[in-house]
Amino acid sequence: MKRGFTFLMSALLFSLGASADVLKIHSSFESQTSPELTIIKLADGRNAFWDRSDVTNVTLSELKEHKGMIQIDMDENQKVLALNLVNGFVDDEESRTTTSVGMVSRFELGYQPSILASYSVAQTVLNSFNTSTIEGAQCYDKAHRWVYDEHKAYATKLMKMFLFFSDDYIARYTYPWWFHAAPFAYLRMNNETTERIMDPTFSQYPLKLKIWTDLFMKNKVECKSIDKYSGYSRNPQGGDCFIQRVSMYFWQPKDLEAFENTGALKSNFIPWEIDWAYEHGFGTRKPQ
Numbered sequence: 001m002k003r004g005f006t007f008l009m010s011a012l013l014f015s016l017g018a019s020a021d022v023l024k025i026h027s028s029f030e031s032q033t034s035p036e037l038t039i040i041k042l043a044d045g046r047n048a049f050w051d052r053s054d055v056t057n058v059t060l061s062e063l064k065e066h067k068g069m070i071q072i073d074m075d076e077n078q079k080v081l082a083l084n085l086v087n088g089f090v091d092d093e094e095s096r097t098t099t100s101v102g103m104v105s106r107f108e109l110g111y112q113p114s115i116l117a118s119y120s121v122a123q124t125v126l127n128s129f130n131t132s133t134i135e136g137a138q139c140y141d142k143a144h145r146w147v148y149d150e151h152k153a154y155a156t157k158l159m160k161m162f163l164f165f166s167d168d169y170i171a172r173y174t175y176p177w178w179f180h181a182a183p184f185a186y187l188r189m190n191n192e193t194t195e196r197i198m199d200p201t202f203s204q205y206p207l208k209l210k211i212w213t214d215l216f217m218k219n220k221v222e223c224k225s226i227d228k229y230s231g232y233s234r235n236p237q238g239g240d241c242f243i244q245r246v247s248m249y250f251w252q253p254k255d256l257e258a259f260e261n262t263g264a265l266k267s268n269f270i271p272w273e274i275d276w277a278y279e280h281g282f283g284t285r286k287p288q
Helices: 060-065 097-103 119-128 139-154 167-173 209-214 253-262 271-282
Strands: 005-007 019-030 037-042 047-051 069-074 080-086 104-106 114-116 159-165 179-189 192-197 241-247 264-266
Touching (some): 037 167, 139 179, 159 209, 192 209
Antiparallel strands (some): 005 114
């Protein structure tokens, strides 16, 4: 069964509760206004706020040089209560990345996202998303299952929108995330092709881009559109927020980085990533 569409030729919530876990670091930076505050961007999308005058068993230079995992305890505001460096540990997700090399291809032209026939079709797609998520489910896992389920059921090829928050914005508002992801669709409205974000965690309706970003931007600024992940990662102070449109196959920012650095473009769904998204986002197994 297919929903009505033509083709265009050519994706969190993060738990804000107390946590204690072994996690990967994405990066870190020092607050410009609070000299003792370091903000640690965790790979799962959260920010950890480390007051180095309170937690002193690890030095800033040790953290910067560390290439492994960290064990981190945070309160409900994601303030670091305890921090330890972990050596020689690879988490389950990271250990699997080498198994997917054969399923990742070099750059290929021709990803053809579906153009939904109307706004009502987009609403139907949004209504079909399973929102029975578990506590602490991450946005990228939710978005990955939603686009996968829609594609499997109706062959629809959705897109994902990544929203990145700048270092200045994170520090200014003590913002708990450094990125968010949600599905979006192209659709026909008033004889034109437009886009709508479908993010059921925050809205029961498909949203225009600016309305969606305003849900997260306290100052309601216009977010810069970037074509490459480095537009954010190499210039995290260059504005308050950045948006990047990608195909439904991209799962996490590490995929965007790998694509830019090596040309590895995901051109299909990787089974273990879908299994991971089902388990860690919804506490269920993918139907066979």
